[in-house]
Amino acid sequence: MTGQAAGTVLGLSQGTALAAGAALGVLLTLAAVWWLLRSRPSPAERERKRRLTVHSQGRICDGNITDYREGALYYSYSIAGAEYTASQDVSNLRDLLPADPATVIGPSSVKYLPRNPANSIVVCEQWSGLRAGPRPNKT
Numbered sequence: 001m002t003g004q005a006a007g008t009v010l011g012l013s014q015g016t017a018l019a020a021g022a023a024l025g026v027l028l029t030l031a032a033v034w035w036l037l038r039s040r041p042s043p044a045e046r047e048r049k050r051r052l053t054v055h056s057q058g059r060i061c062d063g064n065i066t067d068y069r070e071g072a073l074y075y076s077y078s079i080a081g082a083e084y085t086a087s088q089d090v091s092n093l094r095d096l097l098p099a100d101p102a103t104v105i106g107p108s109s110v111k112y113l114p115r116n117p118a119n120s121i122v123v124c125e126q127w128s129g130l131r132a133g134p135r136p137n138k139t
Contacts, residue, residue: 044092051124054111058121063110063129065122068101077110079117086120096123097130104130 012020041049063077071091077084090097098104109129112120122129 047089048092048125050119051121052126054113054119054121055124055127058111058113060109060111060129063108063122065105065108065130068104073101073104073122075108075110075122077112077120079112082117084112084118084120086118088120088122090123093123093125096125096128107131 061077061079063075065073065075067074071094072087072089074085074087076086090101108122108131110120110122111124111127111129112118121127
């Protein structure tokens with residue numbers, strides 16, 4: 001032996017060493033869970049990033065806004081003979097819409113991702129396909 005009593009680890013009894021190891025494991029697990037949850041973007045941030053990705057990588061086509069209800073634009077568009085019907089939550093973009101959002105019903109431009117044409121927008125922070133009302137600043 002090396003000078004330690006039988007049944008000890010680093011000078012601690014086996015039960016104490018086991019409890020300390022378990023407490024350290026729980027602490028590390030809690031720290032990892034906290035870090036993962038803390039580093040996740042909020043749903044609003046994920047939606048903002050999606051809109052900006054569609055804006056920067058998307059193509060433009062003609063569309064038609066069919067309705068505005070409860071902070072959402074409902075619209076349709078056609079690409080290569082396929083008809084798409086979609087909606088976009090614009091409640092966070094209210095300042096980019098006209099005072100009376102019902103005035104946007106009608107023809108518009110739609111941006112969509114060529115890899116996934118169902119992923120589309122009518123308005124974002126840096127672009128607007130609305131044919132009525134104010135346009136966003138391109139900053």
